[in-house]
Amino acid sequence: MSVPGRARGLVAAAVVIAGLALTAVVGAQSADRPTVQGIRFENNWPDSVTVTALVQNAEEIESATFLYAVLPEGAITREPAEIQSGDVTRVTAEFPTREPMIWIPAGADFEWRWEFRYESGDTYETDSQIWRYEDPRFEWESLHEGVLEVAYYQDRGVAEQMLREGLEALEEIAPFLGLDELIPMKVYVWANSDDARQVERIESESFEESVITGGTRVLADLVHIYTPSRWVVRHELTHVLTKLAGEGPYGDLPAWLDEGMATIAEGDWLDRRGGALQYAINNDLVLSLRSMESPSNRPGFVDIFYGQSAAVVLFLLTEYGTERMNDLFQAFKEGQSVNDALTSVYGLDREGLDNAWRASVGLPPREQEEDRSTRIEDDVIGGPEVADADDSPGEGDSESQAEAGAAQAREDGDRQAAQQSAEGSDTQDALPEQVEVSRSEDEIAERVAEIERRQDQRRQRPVFEVAEPFPWEYPLIGIAGALVLLSGLMLARVLAPRRD
Structure with a gap:
């Protein structure tokens, strides 16, 4: 059906009017x-x-x-x-x-x-x-290539070196971590540590150690360089990668893995850390893997920590390959604990990896010392052997007597331990052998009788005794005597004849 020309004109006019009205409303709202x-x-x-x-x-x-x-x-x-x-x-x-x-x-x-x-x-x-x-004290310029930006204010040649070394480190380390795509990253380069003094976090405890390494990763995509050098920028940019690849919802990576990968990225890390690491291996002063889950700031152990961290990571890469390392970072990304991640990927827990690496450098397994802190010599007094002794109490009192015996045994054990500690190390060394000695039935019965005797002595009278009445008669007699003497003196003075 065709629409007459007049009708079409009216429709067109209505559309135009509606559009103008809508524009006016929107304009009014925007205004x-x-x-x-x-x-x-x-x-x-x-x-x-x-x-x-x-x-x-x-x-x-x-x-x-x-x-x-x-x-x-x-x-x-x-x-x-x-x-x-x-x-x-x-x-x-x-x-x-x-x-x-x-x-x-x-x-x-x-x-x-x-x-x-x-x-x-x-x-x-x-x-x-x-x-x-930005730090407004300097006029910043930037170099860009790929995912990396380097900001500088003084020496363009240094900035170009930072850019080149940074890109090489990203290309070398990313495959170890299973990273196919990288995020944009920034590197800010100060000419020296003095220029960077106002850059650090206020009351920062980490700035001094940051100066040791020459820089630090401050955000997930940002690195500060305080003393420009090739190994510093490679080290710190690797921390950006390890965070991207492995930091999950429940915490950071263990320090030995994070710092070990970053130290490997330096390339020439053995020139700085190798001597300290070799000395520690030769003298069996290497750190335990458990202690290396947090960075070491102990004087004399910093180089050992970084060198050993790199050596452990290299051991995992050499023995098990890159794919397993990818799986390890993925396990941490998913939130697994250190032991769970190591066990699921390598079949070794923390101590197992520690000893495997020690064996690779010619060191014996780390000794596991038995914890005897809760062993009590006389625990046997409250055990089944007491109930079988001839002089043991009857069934009705067995529970209370056993509790009393255990309490007394702990008291005696604590006293003996203190005495042995005072006597010296020879007695302490002999203590574990004494703990293992079993007692005969006669000795047990004698010990139980001694405990019962002490318990009876404790029950003879209460802990707090009622004091005897105060002997008030003695001070009263003294006061009365003084009054009599005073009265006699006054009477004598009254009766004495006066002299005219």
Whole structure:
């Protein structure tokens, strides 16, 4: 059915009018929303950042909040803003960057936006944007290649070396960790450790040890270099990879695995750590794998820790191959414990791997000392042998007597242990042999009788005795005698004849 021309014209006019009306409504709604005309970040290095925004259509705004999150994995932080009304409303927020609990490292990118709340309770958020927080004391430049960015302010040649060495390390180490895709990474290079003094976290306990290695990974995608060298950038970028490959929801990787892989990435690590490691092997001073789950800061053991960590990781790669190492990092990524991950991948627990590596360098298995801290010499008194003794108590009292015997045995055992400790190491060495000696039935019966005798002595009178009545008669007699003497003296004075 055809539509007459007049009708078609009316329909077209109606569509145009509806479109204009919709545009007017949308325009009115947009006009009512706050509009951020300008934004300024003021870097109050190194303590805070102040953000100021000029906002139009802010008459009905009741409050404003600055929302930001440090990328790539930071949680959203809300910072209340101050509103200053005028021809153009000024909104200002300040957030800390260098506090013990809140630290934003130089070079961090963070995503930010404003949230405005109206008097009606409705809220409006601006679009998210990215801003990079940098050390404002220097003019930073950047080099980019692949997934890696190197920021520098002084020597371009050094930055080019950092970029080249970093890319090589990523290419070499990623296959060991099973990483097919890498995230973008940033390296910020300071010319020396003095320039970097205000960069570290406030009251940081780790900065001094960071200077030892020349740098540190500060975020999942960000590395700081304080003393530029090829091995430092390779080491620290490997920490970005190990975190990406192995850190799960329940904690960090064991330090020996994390630092061992990073030390291997240095390439020439034996030149720095090999001497200390060989000395430790020659004198059986190597660390236990259990103690190496946290980094060692003990003087004289730092080089041993790094060298041994690298040696253990190399042992796993050499003996079991790259695929097993991939599986190990995946196990940690899934949240398995150290023992569970090692057992599921290699069939060795922590101690098993420790001894396997020791054997590979010619050391005997680590001795497992028996824990005798809960062994009591006289525990046998309360055991079945007492119940079978001729002089043992009857069935009705057996439970209470056994408890009393055990308590007395513990008391005597503690006293004997203290005496043996005072006598010297020879007596201590003989103690385990005494513990193993069994007693004859006569000795047991004699011991039980002694315990019963002591218990009876304890029951003869209460622990706290009632004191005897105070002998009040003695002080009263003394007072009475004094009064009689005083009365006699006064009477004698009265009766004495006066002399004219």
